[in-house]
Amino acid sequence: MEFNKQSGEQFVALMGQRRSHPRLEAPAPDEALMQTIFNASLRAPDHMHLRPWRFLTIAGTDRQLLGDLFAKDLQSKDPGVDATKLDSAVNKAFRAPLIVVGVASYDNNERVPKIEQAIAAAGVLHNMGMAVYASGFGSVWRTGPYASSAIVKEGLGVLKDEDIVGYLYVGTPSKGDRPLKPILAESFFSAWPGTE
Numbered sequence: 001m002e003f004n005k006q007s008g009e010q011f012v013a014l015m016g017q018r019r020s021h022p023r024l025e026a027p028a029p030d031e032a033l034m035q036t037i038f039n040a041s042l043r044a045p046d047h048m049h050l051r052p053w054r055f056l057t058i059a060g061t062d063r064q065l066l067g068d069l070f071a072k073d074l075q076s077k078d079p080g081v082d083a084t085k086l087d088s089a090v091n092k093a094f095r096a097p098l099i100v101v102g103v104a105s106y107d108n109n110e111r112v113p114k115i116e117q118a119i120a121a122a123g124v125l126h127n128m129g130m131a132v133y134a135s136g137f138g139s140v141w142r143t144g145p146y147a148s149s150a151i152v153k154e155g156l157g158v159l160k161d162e163d164i165v166g167y168l169y170v171g172t173p174s175k176g177d178r179p180l181k182p183i184l185a186e187s188f189f190s191a192w193p194g195t196e
């Protein structure tokens with residue numbers, strides 16, 4: 001596909017409006033669209049093309065099993081936890097119709113440290129959120145205690161030497177978008193050493 005200046009400009013403008021959608025409902029993008037999004041997302045920068053990542057998709061009734069793992073983790077940390085809190089942990093898995101679990105799956109490589117590999121995996125997850133947004137849907141990236149929990153990791157089949165870089169919750173935004181607060185490049189970018 002040849003580069004098209006106009007669609008490039010549209011892409012950058014869209015990127016400048018990207019936002020997360022913490023409140024999501026059905027439907028998620030259909031399977032064909034998600035495959036397109038996954039393929040595009042995998043074009044993230046990746047030192048030595050190690051592909052140090054894998055992704056789990058969880059949808060439909062399978063979300064109950066994820067919710068059960070969240071509750072199991074909570075109970076292990078607080079054996080006296082009440083039923084309301086356990087329900088709330090389970091319900092976290094139902095916050096969106098589709099959840100993509102991003103896993104950094106490290107290659108033992110002398111030239112590419114683990115942190116670079118985790119960053120590459122995170123780049124794919126970020127691309128995914130961006131592509132979901134560009135497709136007219138919404139997503140939110142979450143981590144929290146369930147991303148590092150040994151119980152949740154084991155339940156998901158994530159190995160001890162792999163890391164969950166995030167859960168991308170995907171669906172249709174439940175609410176209209178709030179106006180974006182401006183974020184200015186000049187607050188974060190400066191010329192170095194700035195002699196000119």
Ligand SMILES: Cc1cc2nc3c(=O)[nH]c(=O)nc-3n(C[C@H](O)[C@H](O)[C@H](O)COP(=O)(O)O)c2cc1C
Nearest residue numbers: 018019020021022122140141142143144145165166
């Ligand atoms: C690595 C990572 C982990 C995050 N974990 C959480 C989380 O656990 N809970 C949460 O509410 N937001 C989390 N966020 C932030 C949201 O994804 C989102 O960026 C934030 O709510 C701001 O919204 P915005 O993306 O529209 O600016 C995380 C973001 C990143 C990059």
